[in-house]
Amino acid sequence: MxxxxxxxxxxxxxxxxxxxxxxxxxxxxxxxxxxxxxxxxxxxxxxxxxxxxxxxxxxxxKYLNFANLVLRGFHLSYLHNCETRRGQVLFWSASKVFYEFTDIERQFHKALYTIQLLFLKLLDGSFQTHMHCCYNNPPADQWALVSGLPTYVAENGLICNIMNAAEDKLFDFQKEPLDESGWTIKNVLSLPIVNKEKIVGVATFYIRKNGKPFDDMDETLMESLTQFLGWSVLNTDTYDKMNKLENRKDIFQDMVMYHVKCRKDVIQNILNTREVYDKEPDECDEDELDDILVKHKKIHTIFEFHFCDFKFSELDLVKCGIKMYYELSVVDKFHIPRDVSDNGNSNPTGDLKRYYTDLETMAMVTAGLCHDIDHRGTNNPYQMKSGNPLAKLHGSSILERHHLEFGKALLRDEALSIYQNLNGRQHETVIYLMDIAIIATDLALYFKKRTMFQKIVDQSKTYESLDSWTKYMMYETTRKEIVMATMMTACDLSAIAKPWEIQSGVVRRCRILGQGDLERTVLEQQPIPMMDRNKADELPKLQCGFIDFVCSFVYKEFSLLHSEITLMLERTGRSGTL
Incomplete structure (x- = not known):
């Protein structure tokens, strides 16, 4: 039988x-x-x-029914074994699909030990093998492609199960041994790999381990397996694209750094140490460099409230920025390299430094220098309306986060970093404080925090002396951060508290009307009244409203916290009545 x-x-x-x-x-x-x-x-x-x-x-x-029962039991056992094997293969594949991103062959080599697999990736209408060779007309040594089977499967999207490859008339399989071991093609199972109804590759399986033809259970198993192969195609393609984007980013960053870095001969225009001391800036001590800055009398106006940078050259402003670090006495304390230069302005401290350590003040000054770096001349809503890539990269506080990341990128460069000699804990602290300080310049966040700042000001009045309040504040990290964030807002708006000739010059240099023109011409939208050139006659009224609602509140609360800032409040009120 x-x-x-x-x-x-x-x-x-x-x-x-x-x-x-x-x-x-x-x-x-x-x-x-x-x-x-x-x-x-x-x-x-x-x-x-x-x-x-x-x-x-x-x-x-009479025993036919019994034989039928035995056969059904055997058949169920066969199906159970097939499903068990299928589960094992798919479970292994699922565990490995995200394990290896660089090479799809390595992902499934161990899983498919019962068959020999050839994976072909469909690339722009041509096949790409695991050796990354593309073929439109494959050579003879590419026997899998020469047979025509992968092309047929890719074009028609059909599953092809060939029991006897040597006798098949539709495809031209090589009948001779393919290598020195005598390996020949006996049976073949080829399946398309589909991603969203698009064929992205072809998986072809050659010769079961037991030599028998592939059956319907093999087809079901391999059809499920191709789903993992499809994910692997997606993973490896995504990994490859990420690598290319990372390489492009590195190239662009090098280009930016090339134009941003200050050459050593330019540094001598700022700190002429070769002429004065016959040595490089990094060979000079703090006092020697401070003496060079002292000789520039114009720089001393940085400590006066009516300081205005309009008449300063870019190099003079760099000297002002360097002078601030020497004023904080942090250059020697934190071993800041002498040949690192920066651009920026200065603002009076109003005796608020008493709450902060030297490390914290250095972080705040650096944040002030970086808080508007690479500004685009437009505000956050414009970035979102125009679909700027920055808006897609940063969900909120778009420009502030861009300034922060740009500043961090500069500080990561060894030739530019003033933090390179800090220990790990100090470096982590200054970067964290820079995050808070620069993001705080977003006025949208200021309105959320000013109630908390008011409570701190009210709490300060409950202490008998300034010293006791200072001791309390020095250990209140959260409150110090809120005060620091509000300080950044006050400094960002400080032009309104300057003498009239200075603040009016700042306003004239603002490009708010230019943004309004862009919104009208490029975005074809109506700008807000403050940026609308057609409503320029309403601008004074709008500015006075901004002064009263935003600026005056900041300086009023700070003057209650420290009387030294009362002058800024008075000048702000005077600006609103001019």
Whole structure:
């Protein structure tokens, strides 16, 4: 007796015997209608013992139902083994799909040990092998492509299961051994890899380990496996794109640094140490460099409230920025390199320095220098309306976060970093404080924090002396950060408290009307009245409203906290009445 299993391949029913290893397709002349029931197998008996032929009674043997039960049990066991194996392969694949991003071959090499796999990636209509060679007309040594099977699968999106590759008439498989070991193609299973209805590759499996043809369970398993192969294509492509973007970013950053860095000969225009001391800036001590800055009398006006930078050259402003670090006495204390230069302005402290350490004040001054670096001349809402990439990169406080990241990028450069000699804890602290200080220049955040600042001011009045209040504040990190954030807002708006000729000059230099023109012409939108050139006659009234609602409140609360800032409040009120 022989047992024939019933199965389907490529949608065609067939019988196969595990005893003789023979397959009979049912579409080649054999009657396909055997039973009205779900057929799982066929039993065949030959050469009846003791009789010349089988009778009708033989057809109704009583043990047939029992044999049917055994066959069904065997079939269920077979399905169970297939599903178990499928689960093992898919579970292993799922655990490895995100493990290796660089090479898809390495992802599935171990998982597919029962077959030999060739993965072909479809790239711009051509096939790309794991060796990263693209072929439109493959050479003879690329036997998998020469057969035409991957191309057929990619074009038609069909699953092809070939039982006997050597006798197949549709595809031209090489019949001779493919290598010195004598490896030949016997049977093939090829499937498309689909991503959102788009074929991105073809996975072709050659020769089962037991040498038998692939069956319908193999097709189901491999069809599921191609989903992981598709994810792997996505992962490796994404990884490759990320690497390219990272390389482009590094190139762009190098280009920016090339134009931003100050050359050593330019540094001598600021700190002419070669002429005075016959040595480089990094070889001079703090007193020697301070003496060079003292000789520039114009720089001393930085300590006066009416300081105005309009008449200063860029190099003079750099000297002012350097002078601030010497005024804080942090150059030697934190070993700031002498040949690092920066640009910036200065503002009086109003005795608020008493709350902060030297490290914290250095972080705040650096944040002040970086808080508007690489400004685009437009505000945050314009970045969002225009679809600027910065708006996509930073969800809120768009320009402030750009200034912060740009400043950090400069400070990461060894030739520009003034923090390079800080220890790990100090470096972490100054970067954290810079984050708070620069982001605080977003007025939208100021309105959220000013109630908290008011409570701090009210609390200060409950202390008997300034010294006791100072001791309390020095250890209140959160309150210090709120005061620092409000200080950044006050400094950012400080032009309003300057003498009239200075603040009017600052206003004339603002490009708010220019942004209004851009909104009207480029975005085809109506700008807000303060930026609308057609409503310039309303500008004084709008500015007075801004002074009263925003500026006056800041300086009023600070003057209650420290009387030294009362002068700024008085000048702000005077500006609103001019």
């Amino acid at each position: 022989s047992l024939f299993m019933y199965r389907q391949r490529n949608g065609i029913a067939e019988l196969t015997t595990r005893i003789f290893n023979i397959v009979y397709p049912l579409n080649t002349g054999i009657d396909s209608l055997f039973s009205d029931f779900d057929m799982v197998a066929v039993m065949m008996t030959v050469n009846k013992i003791g009789a010349p032929h089988f009778t009708a009674q033989d057809e109704e043997v």
